[in-house]
Amino acid sequence: MQGEQRARTIFLLLWTLITAVKLVIAARLPLFVDEAFYWQEGQHLAAAYSDLPGLTAWLSRLGVEIGGAHVLAQRLPFLAIGAALPWLVSRIATRWFGAVAGWQAGSLTLLMPLSGTLGILAVPDVPMALAAVLCLDAGARLLRTVDAAAAVKLALGLMIGALSHYRFIGVIVVGFIALLLLPQGRRMLRDPRVWVALAVGVLAWLPLLSWNADNHDAGLKFQVVERHPWAFQWSGLWFLVIQPMLVTPILCMAMWKVALAGTRSGGGARAQWRYFGLVGAVSTVAIFALGFFTDVERISFHWPLPGYLALLVAVPVVLNGWPRWLRRTGWWLAGTGLALAFCYYLMASAPALREQLAGDKYYPRNFAGWQPLATAVREELATMPAGSRVLAGNFKVGAELGFQLRDPSIQVLRHPLNDKHGRSAQLGLWGLLHDGRRDAPLLLVLSPSDQRYRDLLARYHAVCAQVGPLPPPRVVSNDHGYQRFLLFKLPAERAQGPCVTPAMAWIDTPLPDARAAGMLDVRGWAFKDGVGLARVEVLVDGRPVAEAAYGRSYDITRFWAISSDPQHPNVGFDARIDTAALAPGRHWLGLNLYGRDGSVESWPEQPLVVPAR
CATH class of the missing domain: 2.60.40.650 (Immunoglobulin-like)
Known part of the structure; x- marks a missing residue:
């Protein structure tokens, strides 16, 4: 009882402290560019979108409807999900490994940097993690006995996952593989109640399938084909360096021990142990293997999170069998890793601190400069004729300015960046891709920082082809110019003459x-x-x-x-x-x-x- 009380007290203290820190960071941190686009999607409610199913946009819209157009309001639903996940993991671990292990599993979920920071950003990985944990819990219960409550939980998890991200298909495949490798899993899959739950999960994909059918499979092609090179690249080996750092080394060792235990046979509660280990192992190994062929340009370090959450359920059992000094070191390393992650977000949220990273490869450009840009845009619009509109150079500028100006319908120039992030089709559906015509003065906002320098002149010439010669710009420079914007006042009638660039x-x-x-x-x-x-x-x-x-x-x-x-x-x-x-x-x-x-x-x-x- 003393061990259980101590583990529970530690969990409650950690949950309170970490949740408070996340609230502070989420209130101060500027919107990441993807978050801004999800806000824009939420202002154009639909069943699905070009880049994602609908749930992320719906949650973003719910947040701003409740709390107003503020970064914290948009992130509140995601923060709530992130705060609930440790409790869910704790409950799963308690059911199969006892109360002490349960509270410890919840505490480790709070401390592991990848899961501990979950919810600070309004991104689809948050509801997808919730869906993965719900499916994990339902699967473990169904291995013991098939009942209606567990089947309903499985259906709910599958629905949330289907509405979260295309990548949830991988979670489903991993779960099926794990169940097929277990005798209890094969027996469970013969029960009709399980197939009813699976059918409900399949139906949840219909809005996304319908969107793709109506739009020449644009979203599916982007997620599966266009964003990935599908050619071998040695950079996939970075997984072996980055992931132990993100989950902290000793915790990583414990999770791998759980994964290896999943390959061993046994009865009783051992079936659930193997299930958690197999889900985590198959997921992590598959993502590592795919890393040699898939997209490495955009952020992908968070992809193994659903598998790590499965492994965390049983990690306390492993840790408790290790020497005391090693256990303590593991806990302190996890806490230190989380503190460093919070420090990075705090640095990105503070202009004076963010400036110190100017020129560094870790400079958080996608968080920087949006409020000063919005201020400059308002000042320039105030000097232009009535009816003047903003024209953004790419989707990032359009979405971020849209949030700052409370205008989700800012037109955007055609740009390779829109295609690279799978947003062109959606902008086209909204009628926000600028076609070159104009019937009112425009304030063009370009972001040269988003372009590789060797391609910048060609981009300027492409802009000239779309809008004509560029007048003298107003420069909005942040962090020594490492986030830089150019504002051009374009007349209602397109100017003629040779291309004039910045x-x-x-x-x-x-x-x-x-x-x-x-x-x-x-x-x-x-x-x-x-x-x-x-x-x-x-x-x-x-x-x-x-x-x-x-x-x-x-x-x-x-x-x-x-x-x-x-x-x-x-x-x-x-x-x-x-x-x-x-x-x-x-x-x-x-x-x-x-x-x-x-x-x-x-x-x-x-x-x-x-x-x-």
């Missing part, structure tokens, strides 16, 4: 993070298609420090073959700055690019280190 530049010398003492030479190139540049100004920490000599011969047309700057090849610049006037430490080197059309564009900055004297 300026482009590169600093050859010094390199990023270079150490500088005394006089520092700054060299590079810059150009602006259609009109050319008049001058280049060098900045340090946002303040002008030198006027560059612009116009040196520097032929870059071998790479930028489509460039139409009239000054080619004379687009090189040189400057010299005195770093002796700078305090020791890190500084930021930038450029102001002055176009011959009157434009002034700040270029993204790069770090510069002045050593102590």
Whole structure:
């Protein structure tokens, strides 16, 4: 009884503390771009969408209907599900392994970073995890005896999963494999009540199937074919490094021990032990194998979560058989991993802290700059004629601005990014893909940060083809330019003439993070298609420090073959700055690019280190 009371007290304390921290983070963290698009889908209610079934959008809509257009309100339904999952896992573990193991399993669900952070973001993995746990619980109960209550729970889990994500098909397949490998599972599958539950689960896929039938299988093709290379790639080995870090090493070892136990035979409660182990093992191994052939460009580290939740149910039994020092280390490592995950979200939510990651590969660009952008858009619209509309450069900008401006119907330019994320078909159904025609002034908002630099000039020319020459932009720069937006006021009638694009530049010398003492030479190139540049100004920490000599011969047309700057090849610049006037430490080197059309564009900055004297 003392062990049970202690385990219960620890669980309740952890649940209260972690839930409170998640609420604080969810209230402060800007919307991730996918969350913003789910909000937009929720404002256009439908049975299914191009990228997902309907449940994520419905939950997002429910949140803002209850709490208003605030990030916390949208995330509340997902936070509620995330808060309920540890209780469900605890209840499953209690049923099969006792109360102490049950409370411990709930605590580990709270502490494991992948499950402990669940609900902070309004994403489909949250209801899908709930569906997986419901199906897991129902399956374990049905292995012992088939009854109506367990069959109903199975049907409910299958329905929620079908309405959550295409990936839930994998959860179903894994569950079937696990059941077929168990004698009790094969016996269970012969019961008609189980097949009724399965039939209900199949019916839940009908809205998604109907959407695909009406739209040339656009969603199915994207999820199964277009987003994956389906060619072998060695990067799949990163799974072996990333996953132990995400679930913490000792907890990972314990889960693998549960998975291995699933291959052993036994009777009684051992059937459930094998079931949890088989579900987790088959799921994890399958995702690892698919990782060599599937999409690695977008976030996929969370895909094994349903399998990990199955393994966590039995992990306390394994841990309790280990030495005390190893158990404690495992618990503390899990808590440390969760704390680090929370710190990352807190850094992403605080502009001053987020700025410290500028230039780093972990810079949270998809969380950055949306509120300053919305403020600038409101200011520009206030100076434009009545009836002016916003035109976004891609779905990310359209969805994020839509949330900030409370407008779910912002038109979007055609962009490869829309196709890459499976959103073009949905935007087309809403009539939000801009076709080039306009009957009112437009405020065009481009996000060059979303484009690979080598493709940026081609993108600018594609924008010219869609809307005409671009006037001087207003630059909205965040975090030293690592999240950067360009705002263009387009007249009601399309302008004629050659393509005028935003300026482009590169600093050859010094390199990023270079150490500088005394006089520092700054060299590079810059150009602006259609009109050319008049001058280049060098900045340090946002303040002008030198006027560059612009116009040196520097032929870059071998790479930028489509460039139409009239000054080619004379687009090189040189400057010299005195770093002796700078305090020791890190500084930021930038450029102001002055176009011959009157434009002034700040270029993204790069770090510069002045050593102590």
